[in-house]
Amino acid sequence: MLLSHLLHLEGIASVVLERRSREALEKTVRAGVLEHGTAELLKEVGVGERMEREGSVHSGIELRFGGRGHRIDFADLTDGLSITIYGQQEVVKDLIQARLETDGQILFEAEAASLHDLDTVSPRVHFQNDGEEEEISCDFVAGCDGFFGVCRDGIPENARTEYERTYPFAWFGILVEGPPSTEELIYTLHDRGFSLVSTRNPEIQRLYFQCDPADKVENWPDERIWDELSTRLATHDGWELADGNIFQKDIVQMRSFVCEPMQYGKLFLAGDAAHIVPPTGAKGMNLAVADIQVLAHALAEFYRSGDTGLLDAYSETCLHRVWRAQRFSWWMTSMLHRFDRSDPFQLKVQQAELGYVTSSRAAATTIAENYVGAALG
Ligand SMILES: Cc1cc2nc3c(=O)[nH]c(=O)nc-3n(C[C@H](O)[C@H](O)[C@H](O)COP(=O)(O)OP(=O)(O)OC[C@H]3O[C@@H](n4cnc5c(N)ncnc54)[C@H](O)[C@@H]3O)c2cc1C
Numbered sequence: 001m002l003l004s005h006l007l008h009l010e011g012i013a014s015v016v017l018e019r020r021s022r023e024a025l026e027k028t029v030r031a032g033v034l035e036h037g038t039a040e041l042l043k044e045v046g047v048g049e050r051m052e053r054e055g056s057v058h059s060g061i062e063l064r065f066g067g068r069g070h071r072i073d074f075a076d077l078t079d080g081l082s083i084t085i086y087g088q089q090e091v092v093k094d095l096i097q098a099r100l101e102t103d104g105q106i107l108f109e110a111e112a113a114s115l116h117d118l119d120t121v122s123p124r125v126h127f128q129n130d131g132e133e134e135e136i137s138c139d140f141v142a143g144c145d146g147f148f149g150v151c152r153d154g155i156p157e158n159a160r161t162e163y164e165r166t167y168p169f170a171w172f173g174i175l176v177e178g179p180p181s182t183e184e185l186i187y188t189l190h191d192r193g194f195s196l197v198s199t200r201n202p203e204i205q206r207l208y209f210q211c212d213p214a215d216k217v218e219n220w221p222d223e224r225i226w227d228e229l230s231t232r233l234a235t236h237d238g239w240e241l242a243d244g245n246i247f248q249k250d251i252v253q254m255r256s257f258v259c260e261p262m263q264y265g266k267l268f269l270a271g272d273a274a275h276i277v278p279p280t281g282a283k284g285m286n287l288a289v290a291d292i293q294v295l296a297h298a299l300a301e302f303y304r305s306g307d308t309g310l311l312d313a314y315s316e317t318c319l320h321r322v323w324r325a326q327r328f329s330w331w332m333t334s335m336l337h338r339f340d341r342s343d344p345f346q347l348k349v350q351q352a353e354l355g356y357v358t359s360s361r362a363a364a365t366t367i368a369e370n371y372v373g374a375a376l377g
Contacts, residue, residue, distance in 0.1 A: 001095035002289060003142050003270070004104055006296035009045060012303055015136055016104070017127050019111040019145075022096060029175060029248070031088040032200055033185075033282035035373030038289045039084040047094045054201065055086030061371065063358055064188040065351055067236040070358035071184070077361070077368035087200050088285050110134075115141060115154040119265035142295060143269040144288070147257070151273050155264040165330070167254040167278060169193070169337055170213040174225060176205040178244015187280075187336055189350055190232040194280075194337045197233065197241070205244065208252075210337050217249045225249075254278040254333065256326055261315035268295055268314055275322050280336060281329035286373055291318045293376050321374065328370040 004014045018025065034042070034055070042048035059075035059082045074082055099106055110129040117123050124137045143151025152160075171194075179202070186197040193210035200206050209228055226243050233241055257276040262269045271288030294317050298310035310317075335353050339346060357363040 001092060001099060001106070003144065003292045003296055004106070005047065005095055005098055006045060006292065007299060008099070008102055008104060010296070010300040010303070012299060014105070014142075015138075016099070016106040017110045017112050017125065017136075018106060018108050020109065022106075022108050025108075026089055026093045026096070028089055029087060029200070029206075031279075031282065031285035032085055032198065032206060033286075034084040034086055034091075035283075035286040035371075036081045036083065037373050037376040038286050039086075041289065041293060041376055042091065042094075047091075047098050050090065050094055051084065051086045054090070055084045056199075056201075057082045057084050058184050060184050062182070062184055062186045063354055064186055064233065064235065065190075065354045067234060069186065069235060069239070070354075072358070072364050072367050072371075074368045074372050077365045078372050081368075081372040083282075083372055085199060085201075091285075112145060112150055114150065115143075115267065118154055118267045121266075123266045139266065140299065141267045143267055143273045144271055144292070146272040147276055149273055151267065151269055152259055154267045155259070155261070155269075159261075159264060161260050163256075163258045163260070165256040167256075167333065167337070168213070168339060169210045170215070170254055171196075171208040171252040171279065172211040172215065172217075172220065172225075173206065173208045173248075173250050173252055174246045175200075175248040176207065176244040176246050177203060178205060179203075179242050180205055181240070181242040186233070187332075188233055189336050189338075189354060191338070191341070191347065192228070192232055193341075195229055195232040205242075211251065213251075213253055215251060217251060220249065222246050252279065256330055258319070258322060258326060260319060262291070262318055263311075263315045268311075270295055270318075274318075275326070277325055277329035278333045279329075280332040281325065281370070283325040283329050283373075287322060287325050290321050290376055294318055297377070324370075324374070332367075 004016050007014045060071050060073045062069045062071055110127050112125055112127045114126045122137050123141050124135055126135050145151050180199045182197055188195045195209040198206045230241050255276050259274045262274045270291035277283045298314055301307055301310045335350055
């Protein structure tokens with residue numbers, strides 16, 4: 001949706017194929033942390049007005065361990081940069097509205113089935129629409145269909161390398177109707193595992209705690225969830241977790257994944273189609289936006305001048321940021337989760353590391369500048 005909008009601003013036509021309905025897209029709650037550059041881009045391209053009104057700007061996070069909280073002050077450590085809390089589904093709503101207001105072509109409930117002739121001047125996409133098989137032929141295909149889409153397989157197996165790491169834990173996530181417990185996000189390491197207190201807006205809270213990847217939502221009645229979170233988040237100064245009505249529970253698997261290269265012929269992968277990060281660094285959606293900004297710029301240059309230099313460099317340009325975000329997400333994940341609860345040595349090292357990053361300005365700066373994100377472009 002964002003690529004289609006950016007191309008429209010450059011006078012370039014596109015068709016978006018989207019497997020799901022508009023209603024389903026606008027209701028799916030996923031990411032919620034926008035890096036500084038993501039929020040700025042949305043404002044610059046005219047889709048940030050509601051985000052500015054309804055989103056909330058945070059200039060720090062708390063790291064909590066040993067029963068004490070320690071603030072990482074982004075504004076102080078990064079010359080005034082911040083993050084914006086605004087749900088991914090709200091960004092999607094704003095983009096759909098912007099496209100439809102300018103006669104953008106979004107085909108909802110249209111599922112891409114296969115890609116053809118990607119290494120020719122006229123690639124084709126076969127898709128299902130209203131029960132019929134249809135075909136689009138185009139100049140370029142942007143593969144923005146997430147981790148389970150069909151586009152990544154458009155790069156022949158012998159032309160791509162996949163790097164992957166799975167983690168021995170998952171996140172149990174809840175959505176809660178109720179007041180926030182905190183003004184800023186709280187990331188906690190406890191002997192029983194990781195937990196995160198985050199928010200979507202003043203009425204809806206998003207909380208997570210580390211669980212077994214094979215665990216089931218049915219094993220966790222509300223009371224058990226609140227007990228677990230209260231134990232992991234307890235502080236020596238009596239901080240209290242505000243509870244509320246839990247209206248959604250889910251288990252998110254944790255994986256790091258990168259496909260190299262991110263392009264083949266006229267196909268360009270972007271976002272989760274090319275890479276996945278564990279959510280600890282809040283980078284998934286931000287990386288997708290960063291890829292799209294690079295791709296939109298490269299396509300605009302091609303249509304303006306015929307120069308393919310930026311398109312040819314697309315994968316290399318994006319992968320630089322992707323691996324930087326992979327490192328940060330892996331590092332935050334490693335510092336904040338119990339990999340093996342029978343290993344007290346690991347917990348001691350993690351506590352020492354947290355002690356270091358919350359007491360050294362140099363170390364705190366590495367969290368702050370990675371969390372708010374490098375400038376786009
Ligand atoms: C449950 C969950 C929670 C998450 N929480 C966080 C978080 O807290 N913080 C964070 O940073 N990240 C989070 N993420 C990750 C973040 O949401 C993704 O990184 C981001 O959505 C990537 O954007 P994308 O556009 O690449 O892929 P997607 O958002 O997945 O979009 C791909 C789209 O392609 C469509 N599609 C798929 N296949 C086809 C096809 N064959 N034909 C047509 N359309 C197709 C899908 O319906 C989908 O709408 C979460 C992800 C999940 C699943």
